[in-house]
Amino acid sequence: MGRRPSEPGTVEGETMPEGKTMRWNLPDTELPTTWFNVVPLLPEPIGPPLHPATRQPLGPDDLAPLFPMALIAQEMTTEPTVEIPGEVLDVLRLWRPTPLVRATRLEKALGTPARIYYKDESVSPAGSHKPNTAVPQAFYNKAEGVARLTTETGAGQWGSALSFACAFYGLECKVYMVRASYEQKPYRRVLMETWGGSVVPSPVDEPGHPGSLGAAISDAVRDAVGRPDSHYSLGSVLNHVLLHQTVIGQEAKAQLAMAGEERPDVVIGCCGGGSNLGGITLPFVTDPRVRLLAVEPASCPTLTAGRYEYDFGDSAGYAPMLLMYTLGHDFVPPSIHAGGLRYHGDSPIISALVRSGRMQAVAYPQSKTFEAAITWARTQGTVPAPETGHAIRAVIDEALAAKEEGAERVILFNYSGHGLLDLSAYDAYLRGQLVD
C-alpha cells in the first residue's frame, strides 16, 4: 500500500481544496527514450512462435514477408531495453507524455478511501494508446523501403492509429475492418479516410458475416504477402507491440512519484490482445507488491475461460501459431460494442503472466461496463471507449472493496481511449436496447 501523499493532489476530508493539483504533466523533454522489455524478466518463459504449416519454431526469415527486420529483431530480443529512434520520439511528442490524472470526483461519488489515478491515453490524435506502436511500426517499415501497410481493425482504434502514422511517413494504408464495427461505427471509417487510409469491411469474401479480429487478420495478411511493396502491421498481441506500449507505464511511474505515491497497490487495464494492458502493467512486473489485473468481456473470456495452448493468431491459419490463452482460432465473439476486445487469443506475454499467477483476470458483461462508463462521464466528465469502460468497471469494484474494508488503496488504470466515436453504443445503452 502506498503511503498517504503529502504532495499536491491530497484530498483532505470530504472536499478538494482549491488550487490543488489533480493532473501531473511530465515535460515533453521527459518522454522515455527507451522501451522496457519484460521478456527476460517473466516468471516463466514464453513459447516461440511456430510456423502455421510446419509447426516448427519461426526464424527471422519466416517473418520477413510480413514485417521489417527491425521489428522482427524487437520481437525476439531479450535485451532489457530498446532505444526509441529520435524520429519516432519527434512524432510521439505531438501528444506525449500523456497526463496522469487523479479521479477525485469519482472517489468522492463512491465514498471510497482509495486514491484512483489514470493515465490518459485518449489524448492522442487517434484517441487511444494505439499510435504508440503505429508510429514506430510505420517508421521502421518506411526505413526499410516498404511503400504500403495492411492491417485489421476491430472497433477502429487501431486502423485509425495506423492511418494516422502512415500519413506522417508517406505510406499507403489499407485497413480490413471487422464488419460489425464497420457498420456500427461509420465515423471511424471517415477518420481513417481523413488521414488518407482506405477501409473495407471484413471478411471480404463473406458479405453477411459480422466478422472477427481473427478473420480480419487473415484478410490483411493475405493481402500483404501477395504484394512485394507491402507489409502487414499488427496492433496488439505480439511482443514488439507490447514493447512499444511500455512508454505508458514508464511515464506513469514517474508521474506517480510526482504525485507523492510510492507505488500503486493495483494496476488495471482492459484486455483484448493485451497491448494497452501490457503498456501500463509491464514496467510494474518486477515489484511483487503491485497487483496486476486484466479485465475482459464475459462474451469473449479468453484469460478467464480459455485454454493455454498453441493456436493460430488468425481464423484462417495464415498467421504464426502462438502459445497463449485461446478460445480457439475459429471462435466468433458476439457483436459487443467493445470491438477492440473481440479477439479469440491473447498476447503470449500477458498469457504467461496470467498462467504464472503474476497477473489476475476478471470478466464482465457489457451492461455492467456501460453502467460504469456512465458513472464516469457524470463524475469525471469524459466519455470513455467501451473497451475502457471494462477497466473502469473493475476500478469501481476495487474502490468499493477498499471502502468495504476501510482500507486506503492506490489504484492505477489505463484510460486507453475516448468513446466519442462509440456514441451509438451509448445510445443503445441509454435506450435500454443493449444486450449482454
Place this chain on the structure above:
Amino acid sequence: MGRRPSEPGTVEGETMPEGKTMRWNLPDTELPTTWFNVVPLLPEPIGPPLHPATRQPLGPDDLAPLFPMALIAQEMTTEPTVEIPGEVLDVLRLWRPTPLVRATRLEKALGTPARIYYKDESVSPAGSHKPNTAVPQAFYNKAEGVARLTTETGAGQWGSALSFACAFYGLECKVYMVRASYEQKPYRRVLMETWGGSVVPSPVDEPGHPGSLGAAISDAVRDAVGRPDSHYSLGSVLNHVLLHQTVIGQEAKAQLAMAGEERPDVVIGCCGGGSNLGGITLPFVTDPRVRLLAVEPASCPTLTAGRYEYDFGDSAGYAPMLLMYTLGHDFVPPSIHAGGLRYHGDSPIISALVRSGRMQAVAYPQSKTFEAAITWARTQGTVPAPETGHAIRAVIDEALAAKEEGAERVILFNYSGHGLLDLSAYDAYLRGQLVD
C-alpha cells in the same frame, strides 16, 4: 514582431531537433483566478441592450427572468477584472490550463518562416472552449436556486458543454438544437444525453425547417420564461460569456512567454457569436502591435457584410436588442457544416472592435476551410471542428503571406474544438459532395 526564441521550441533550419519542446503546459496551480474584462478598455463604448418591446435600455430586473443576478452583474460590470469562484476553478481544473502547442509540422509543410502557435481548447470533456462559460453559468444558477436550464445549440458544441456542466451541479438541462445539425450530427445528441441532458430539434413548431441559432434561442427563451424553476443560458454573444472565455488568452500570454515569444504578431479565431474569438483576443486588445483577426463563413458574413445597428438577438424577437453587426434577425444561413458559425449577429464587444478598426475580419467559403482542415489533419495529426477549420484557413494564408514577404511572424490561434463528432462533414468533403 516577436523576437526569435532561444528557448526550447526553436526550429533550427529544416528539421526539428530531437528533444525540443513543442507543447507548453502550465501547471494547474497556474490557472487564472480572475476573468479579464475588456469593456472599460474598448476603443469605443458598446451600446446598452434594449428591451425588445419598449426599445428602452434594460435594467437588471428586466433580465432576471432569464439569468441569475451574478451573471447580470457580470454582463454590466466595468471593473477591469472579475474573481473566479473556487468552486468553478475546481471544475475548470479537470482540463485547464489547456496546452499551448507549436504547429511545427504545418510550418514545415508550408515552408513558412512564421511560427504558428495554437491554444488547444479541444481537450475539454465536451471537446471545445464552450465549457469555460458553461461551468460558471451552471454554478451561478445553482447558487441562486435554479433547478433547470434551457439553451439553444448549433453544431452541438454548446449544448454538450451545458449538459456536461449541469451534470456536475445537479441541474436539469433542456437543449433546443438547430434541426440541420440535429440531423447531421446524431452523436452530439447522444453525447448530451450521456451527461443527462434532453435534446429536441428546433424550431419546435416548424418540423420541416432547417432551423437557425436565432430560432433556437427563441424556443429556449420561451421555455425558460414560462417556468419559474428555469433560467436560460446563452453560449456566446453576451459580455459575461466572453468574459468567462478570457482564461484562454490569459493562459496563452503566459505560455507564449514560456516559449520565449515576446508577443504574437497576429491572433486569429473563428467567429460565430464571438466567444472563442473573444476568449483568445481580448487580453491582447490593449497592445496595438498585436493584430486581431476574425474569420467567418462566406455564407453567413456578419462582420464583413452586415450592418452595424440594433437588432434582436433571436429570430422571433423575444431576446434583448443588441448593438452589433447583423444580417437581420430573420436571416437564415445555409446549412453549412460549421453550425456554430450560423448566427445572424455578433457579440457587441467583437462588433465594436471591428467597427473601430481594432479587429479585422475575413470570410471564407466552406470548401476552402475543409481543404485547410485536411492539411492540418495530415500534418499536425488532429481533426479540427469545421468551425476551427475557418481559423486554420486564415492561419495558413497568413503563414503563406509571411513566406511571400520573407518575414518572420508569430501567429497565435485558437484551436476551438475537435471535429470527431463532425466526421460526416469530412465524409461529404472527401467524396466531393460538399457545396459552398
